[in-house]
Amino acid sequence: MDKVKETAKKIRTMEIRGAGRIAKAAAEAIRDYAAGLEAASMEEFSSSIQEVSSFLISTRPTAVSLPNAVxxxxxxxxxxxxxxxxxxxxxxxxxxxxxxxxLEKIGQIGSRRIQDGDVIMTHCNSHAALSIxxxxxxxxxxxxxxxxxxxPRRQGLLTIRHLNGFGIPTTLIVDSAVRYYMKDVDKVIVGADAIAANGALVNKIGTSQLALAAHEARKSFMVAAETFKFSPGTIVGNPIEIEERAADEVVDPAIIADLSHVQVKNPAFDFTPAEYIDMIVTDIGIIPPAMAxxxxxxxxGWEVEEI
Ligand code: RUB
Structure with missing residues (x-):
């Protein structure tokens, strides 16, 4: 259980982050827990696996890759x-x-859509988008x-560091400069924490403003997402919860300690409607959002009836 707790802590504190990495870490944790689990009966085994599964799933609420992986x-x-x-x-x-x-297949499939000379805008730090x-x-x-x-977590710094390792030229901008620079962009590529049955995307807060600006400027908006980022629960209308993180990620509490009429909000993700998405690059091919x-x-990998 100690290793499971350690993984859960790393996911919660975002030492392990990004929907794909979170999913893999959870699968590894379940595997290693099962391997060492001492159970006198099947009932004991089942209830321990169930308990650990629920515990891991509770670490971050939005990335559907986590419950799917578990x-x-x-x-x-x-x-x-x-x-x-x-x-x-x-x-x-x-x-x-x-x-x-x-991840490899998404890279291969998506890269065919990239032209020589393209300027690509990306948001946050998505391993799937970076693979393309x-x-x-x-x-x-x-x-x-x-x-x-x-x-507030500045995952863009991870992205420029990663791309720099390949020798890819990058320009770092503040989030509010997205529309200002859209005229210079050929394609926007982002990752996904979840994709709903109606093709809507849930990804890092601010993704929807990239989509809106791309739509306005008639630039292509591409989502890179493994099939395990699709949300089965949304078929029956279950909403995808948006994680609200601590206010101190946005501002040092000491700076606003004397203010009594101020609240700080920190949603970690937002929704981008399907109509702003041109294509979703998955490991089984490129699909329009309507095919979610x-x-x-x-x-x-499981029957819809099981949801
Ligand atoms: C990361 C984020 C990424 C998706 C996809 O948010 O929004 O775009 O998780 O990433 P956080 P990947 O930093 O809060 O986890 O393609 O690596 O799965």
Missing amino acids: KLASRYSSGNVEEARQEIIKNANIFIERADRA ITTAFKDGKKISVIATESR YTVIKDHL
Whole structure:
């Protein structure tokens, strides 16, 4: 349980972050927990796995990759403890392998849409979006990137550092400069924390303003998302919860300690409606947002009836 707690803490404090990495870390945690779990009966085994699953899922509420990963990794059908343990280890490993392969495939599929000379705007720090950008660059396309700072946690700094490692020229801008620079942009590429059955995107706060500005300037808006970022619950109308993080990420409490009429809000994600999204690059191909339901139903790995 100590290792599970450690992983949960790293997810909560964002030492492990980004919807894909969170999902993989949770699958690893479930796998290692199952491997070492001492249970006298199947009931004990099931309830311990259930408890650990719920605990991991509670660490961050928005990234649907987390419950999807936990659900896919912790599946077993056997009524025997040893066999069930082996099933979980196998399913978790399959999930982790698929997640790595999905990132590569998204890079290959998405990079075909990038032209030589493209200026790409990205937001926050998405490994899926970066996979497209770095693959295109490795394919010999001379591209450059405008990266938003992504306040308050400034994940944009991770993005410019990552791209700099490949020798890709980047320009760092503050979030509020997105519309100002949209005229210089050819394509916007962002990642996803969740995609709803109606094709709406949930991603880092501010994503929807990139989408709006791209729409206004008639620039292509591309989302990079593994199939495990699609939200099964939205088929039956379950809302995706937007994580509200601590106010001290936005402003040092000491600075506003003397103000009694001020509240500070810090939503971590926002919604971008499907109508502003031109395409979603997934590991099974490029789809229009209207096909999100089909991805959930046919490719996510479990029956819709199970939701
Ligand atoms: C990260 C974020 C990323 C998505 C996709 O938010 O919004 O765009 O998670 O990332 P946070 P990836 O920093 O709050 O976790 O493509 O790496 O899964």
